[in-house]
Amino acid sequence: MGNLFSSFDPQTSIMGINLSLNWISAVIVIFVFPQVYWLAQGQMAATVNMVVKLLSKELMAVFGSFCIPGTSLLFLSYFFFIMFSNFMGLFPYVFTASSHLVLTLSLSLPLWLGSMVWSLVFQFNSMMAHLVPSGTPGALMPVMVIIETVSSVIRPFTLAIRLAANMIAGHLLLTLLGSQGSMSIAMLSVLIALVLLLMLECAVACIQSYVFTILSSLYLNELLSVDMTKKSL
Known part of the structure; x- marks a missing residue:
């Protein structure tokens, strides 16, 4: 069990020197996806489009009339980067960058922090009023402010923990089944279970990237549309 979490170790030892070279797997997407636009329009390019x-x-549909130019490109980049990182982790001996809170927090925290700072600077009153839902009794207002603040x-x-936990759980199951395959009598059943679990992990890789992208866009839209909605009323 000592090597169970070795696939999540970003350190690589070369001649006794520990280097964080495994993080390179997280930036390979920068060199892979742009090549699609330089090649003939094949099946891969059609699928991406x-x-x-x-x-x-x-x-x-999420942003509607509040969509700022370039917002969709930001979240599309989020989606493809996370999905590619998730799929890279399914290959043998490849580091899973999306299973680390360092990467997932680097994706979720700047977007949330930037939107919060923008709201505090340009729509402070509306943001504070948004902490108390309309129709809340006066006695419950302090409690609702605390709940809404913590929730925000x-x-x-x-977002970061959900993505990392889903990636870690699936990879641990694959590691456990793979380590038991050679010692198991019913190797065929273990192999079938591994294939099915790998298919499930492929689905999880797509679903988690979609969930992360959509939830991030919903959170951003909620903050940006508060002041505009109040003005339209």
Whole structure:
């Protein structure tokens, strides 16, 4: 069990020197995806374009008339970066960057912090009023302010922990089944279980990148649309 978490270790030992070279797997996407636009329009490019169109429609439905130019490109980049990092971790001996809170917090925290600072600077009164839902009794207002504040503060951490936990859980199951395969009598059943679990992990890799992207866009839209909604009323 000592090597169970070795696949999540970002350190690589070269000639006795520990280097964090495993993080390179997180930036390979920068060199892979741009090549699609320099090649003939094949199946991969068609699939990417289809996903981009579907996600763009989802993001436009989330933001509506409050969409700022370039917002959809930001969240599309989030989606493809996270999905590629998740799939890279499914290859043998490849470091899973999206299973570390260092990466997931680096994605969720700046976006949340930037939107909070923008709201505090440009729509402070509306943001404070948003902490108390309309129709709340006066006696419950202090409690609701605390609940809404805590709910807003923990959002980037729940996004980061959800993504990392889902990646870690699936990879641990794959590691456990893979380590028992050679010692098991029913190797065929273990192999079938590994294949099914790998298919499930592929689905989880796509779903988690979609969930992270959509939830981030919903959180951002909630903050940006507070002041505009109040003005329209």
